[in-house]
Amino acid sequence: MSGHPHDEWSQALFRQLKDAGVELFTYIPDAGNARLAELAEEDNETRLVLLTTEEEGVAMAAGADLVDKKAILMMQSSGVGNCPNFLSFCKGGNFPCLMMVSMRGDYGEQNPWQYPMGQAAVPILEAMGVLVFMVERRDELEGAATAAINAAFHNNQGAALVLSQKFLGAKAF
Amino acid sequence: MIDISLDRRNLLEPLLPGHGDCLIVTGLAGSARDAAGLTQDGDHLFTMAGCMGAAVATGLGMALSAPDRRVVVITGDGELQMNLGSLNTVATQSPANLSIVCIDNGTHGETGGQEGHTVNRTSLAKIAEGAGIESVMTISSAGEIPAARDFLKDAPGPRFLWCRVMPGDPTAFKRNLNPAECRLRFRNAFLAAG
Numbered sequence: 001m002s003g004h005p006h007d008e009w010s011q012a013l014f015r016q017l018k019d020a021g022v023e024l025f026t027y028i029p030d031a032g033n034a035r036l037a038e039l040a041e042e043d044n045e046t047r048l049v050l051l052t053t054e055e056e057g058v059a060m061a062a063g064a065d066l067v068d069k070k071a072i073l074m075m076q077s078s079g080v081g082n083c084p085n086f087l088s089f090c091k092g093g094n095f096p097c098l099m100m101v102s103m104r105g106d107y108g109e110q111n112p113w114q115y116p117m118g119q120a121a122v123p124i125l126e127a128m129g130v131l132v133f134m135v136e137r138r139d140e141l142e143g144a145a146t147a148a149i150n151a152a153f154h155n156n157q158g159a160a161l162v163l164s165q166k167f168l169g170a171k172a173f
Numbered sequence: 174m175i176d177i178s179l180d181r182r183n184l185l186e187p188l189l190p191g192h193g194d195c196l197i198v199t200g201l202a203g204s205a206r207d208a209a210g211l212t213q214d215g216d217h218l219f220t221m222a223g224c225m226g227a228a229v230a231t232g233l234g235m236a237l238s239a240p241d242r243r244v245v246v247i248t249g250d251g252e253l254q255m256n257l258g259s260l261n262t263v264a265t266q267s268p269a270n271l272s273i274v275c276i277d278n279g280t281h282g283e284t285g286g287q288e289g290h291t292v293n294r295t296s297l298a299k300i301a302e303g304a305g306i307e308s309v310m311t312i313s314s315a316g317e318i319p320a321a322r323d324f325l326k327d328a329p330g331p332r333f334l335w336c337r338v339m340p341g342d343p344t345a346f347k348r349n350l351n352p353a354e355c356r357l358r359f360r361n362a363f364l365a366a367g
Contacts, residue, residue, distance in 0.1 A: 024238060047237060049266060052258025059227035063198065063234025066219055066359050067242070071234065086224050093352030 006168070009141055010035035013100075014043075016142065017072060020149045022098065023047060024064050024071035026057035032102025032168050033074035054079035058086035062095045070153060072098045077105065077121040077162075078114065084128050090158035091129035098152035099130070099160040108170030122162065130158030136166040177313045181276050181338040185211040185247070187318045188274070188325065188336075193217065195243045196235055196363070200228035200252035202283035203343035204276050208247045210344030216362035222350045226255030229273060233263050236271035236331075239363075243270050245325075250277035250291050257300060260333070264305030269330035273306075278340045286340060301333035313337040 004010070014036055017025075025040035026049040027033055041048040051057050057073030064071045080101060089095040104111070105118020122132050131151045133144040144161055151159035185207050189195065192211060197218045199205040205220035212218045221227060232246035253275050263271065279292035291297060298311045308328035312321045312335070321334055349355055 024234065026234075049233075049237070049262065052261050053256070055226070056230040056233075056256065056259055056262060059224065059230035060234030060237075062227075063231040063236075064238040066198075066231075066356065067196070067235050067239040067363050068360060069238035071238075086227055088223050089227075089352065092223075093356050095352075095356060 004035045006032070006035040009138060010039060013141065013145055014039040016145050016149070018043070018046065020070065020153065022070045022072050024049065024060065024069060025074065026051055026060050026071060027074035028054055028076065028079050030074070030076035030102050031171065032076065032163055033100060036074060036100070054082045055086040058083055058089060058097050061097045062089040062093075065095050070096070070098070072100060074100045075102070077101050077103045078117045080121040080124055081117050084124055087128035087130060087158055094156040096152040096156050097130070097158045098148060099158070101160050101162045102168055103162060103164045107165040109165065110170065110173040125158070125160050128158065130160050132160050132162055134162045134164060136164045138167065141167075175313055175337065177337045177339055179313055179315055179336060179338045180341065181207055181278065181336075182210075182342070182344050183315060184276065184318065184336060184338065188322050189245065190322065192245070195245045196239065197245045197247060198228055198232040198235060199246070200248040201225055202249060202252070203278065204228075204247045204249045204252065205348065206343040206346050207276060209348035210346040214346065214348040216358045219355055219359045220348055221352075225252055228252055229256065229259035229263060232271060232273070233259065233266060233268065236268040237266060240268065240270055244268075244272070246271070246273045248273065248275050249282075250275060250279065250289055250297065251281050253297065254290060257304075260301055260304035260306060263331050264307075267307060267331060271331040272325050272334065273301075273332065274325070274334045274336060276336050276338055278338050280340050282340065282343065291337075298333070298335045301335070306331055306333045308332040309335070311335040311337065
């Protein structure tokens with residue numbers, strides 16, 4: 001689906017994640033991760049797993065790590081609010097958890113329900129020891145993704161690649 | 174009202190005779206203690222003492238990532254009900270190498286034995302069936318353990334075994350509660366086994 005609005009950067013990020021050895025892609029669907037999820041589903045060497053709540057993805061990453069495999073959890077910023085207790089794996093247990101968070105409620109949002117959690121997402125991640133790597137422009141993506149991958153898998157901790165609405169664009173209501 | 178005569182302290186050993194070849198993940202509290210007693214807190218076991226609701230998803234991540242190994246999740250009724258959606262996720266992925274054993278004492282044993290949902294109207298077997306888990310079995314007496322053992326060995330996976338046990342103390346066993354140490358212990362043993 002090359003006409004997808006997020007195709008170009010999703011292809012680039014998918015290649016980067018594959019090169020880093022990420023095999024398990026867990027997610028709650030969001031416009032910001034839709035193309036990346038398609039790529040993970042189409043590829044024979046990666047597996048896409050639909051979750052029922054985002055915290056499952058934190059636990060699945062821990063399970064994968066226990067058998068020396070790598071995962072990424074893809075979610076909207078609202079889903080960060082479902083994760084803190086399970087992030088104890090990372091802060092207390094040195095489990096890696098690589099996340100990609102597509103922001104709502106941060107820049108140009110038209111849905112007032114999205115602002116409270118959107119504005120709390122980064123402070124909540126940081127409160128649980130997750131390093132946050134923000135992307136506001138296309139030319140920041142590769143460096144931020146590399147930094148998040150390194151923090152997660154070389155320092156064994158939570159690391160979030162956070163894609164702002166400046167980068168993704170805001171949905172019209 | 175169903176008659177429950179199963180003592181959890183005499184459950185896991187006859188249920189999982191080949192547990193040394195399995196990778197075992199537990200939730201917190203009683204199920205963790207029972208599993209630690211079974212394995213003498215072995216390096217093929219990862220137990221939790223927090224993250225309530227994470228056991229099934231952790232086992233799923235493990236089962237999908239190590240498809241050649243048998244993965245057993247041991248959880249309690251409270252722990253499982255904290256994240257019932259994980260059963261849906263398991264059913265959709267349908268890993269043949271995953272078994273879920275729920276030791277249901279109908280109470281929150283760790284916090285004083287407060288009554289839980291399953292002593293009333295809730296059927297965890299129907300929930301697992303409704304989620305779409307391939308094989309589901311229920312036991313409530315010691316006489317059913319041999320059939321349950323065969324179920325875990327032979328039934329098409331993923332499997333869900335609902336063990337309805339009497340309220341009462343879990344196995345007395347003092348396990349390592351340090352998650353970072355337990356992570357490394359498990360990983361190192363897994364990698365050494367090749």
